Amino acid sequence: MSDLHADAVRVLKDWDAPDPAQEQLRLDYLDHLAQHDDGMWKPCRPGHITASALVIDPVGGRVLLTLHRKLKMWLQMGGHCEPGDATLADSALREATEESGIAGLTLLRAEPVKLDRHETPCAWHLDVQYAAIAEPDAVEEISEESLDLKWYGFDEVGAVADGSVEALLARTRAVIGV
Template identity: 60%
Template sequence: MTTSLHADAVRALDSWTVADAGQEQLRLDYLDHLAANPDGLWRACLPAHITASAVVIDPAAGRVLLTLHPKVGLWLQMGGHCEPGDATLAAAALREATEESGIPGLELLTEGGGPVPVKLDRHQVRCAGKDRPENTHLDVQYVALAPAGAEALISDESLDLRWFGYDRLPELTDTSVRELVDLARGLVG
């Protein structure tokens, strides 16, 4: 499964067309990372590894679900590390979104017949623990569509979980999340 997930990540990034020069440079950097690291999707790959996330939106209600991350202290989209059972990068993002939101029936936004990334974000974290050096998450971000009126169920991976109107994001949200929400909103109307 490791080889097929790696191949899928390369395929997903290689076939993704990006209009923004900054996103294009990240896409190329991610592909270079995967070319140099056969284990580049796993938490054990240091100093950087690919992660997968999805911003969960309810387009019918014009709202986005965010989690208050216990380690970071910010409201973020759902996401995390790839696992050996993930068949694809998109499946990893959907698994994380489903686990952390408690919402069954989430569907990733698709284009051309399959799920596609919508944004890349490279950021420093301490996923190995407070006493360990920071490493880099090379996050591949998707949009997950929630069924209309979906109710979230908080998991033990979150301090809090709440729906927010697109224009009413909490103060403790970083620029990357705000950009992701704006992008998702533009894609689904």
């Protein structure tokens, strides 16, 4: 079992889920990790833990989304954990930085904002979702994982992204009080 696996168990045990559905996902993720020593890594079937971060500019009331190269959907930044990630939070911040091209992002808080389980072409992703704060003058740079990056006003997200992104934004806004 890796240190990252142990961190994920700790994070999920300590996290206060905001509602019963999130509590059930938290318990499901803990069961997954208890059953799979390799539950953090992409080769694990039927699924694996992933980490993502919604990049927000709370001052400007906007969120940066990526047009995912493979899925062709507007999503938050995120993906697979890597052996060099010390913690889930580190994984989420690394993914957000790599995919947005924005240096100096900071996590809104050390614990997750939300959990989301979804099926992808490789397996089920048991996504642990964070929020990352960008400075108002942050300039994004498209990575090889994106077809495009674009800032959207909080009220524009529903027109371009699916319900999972809308739910992550709503939960993030509730946490920061905007």
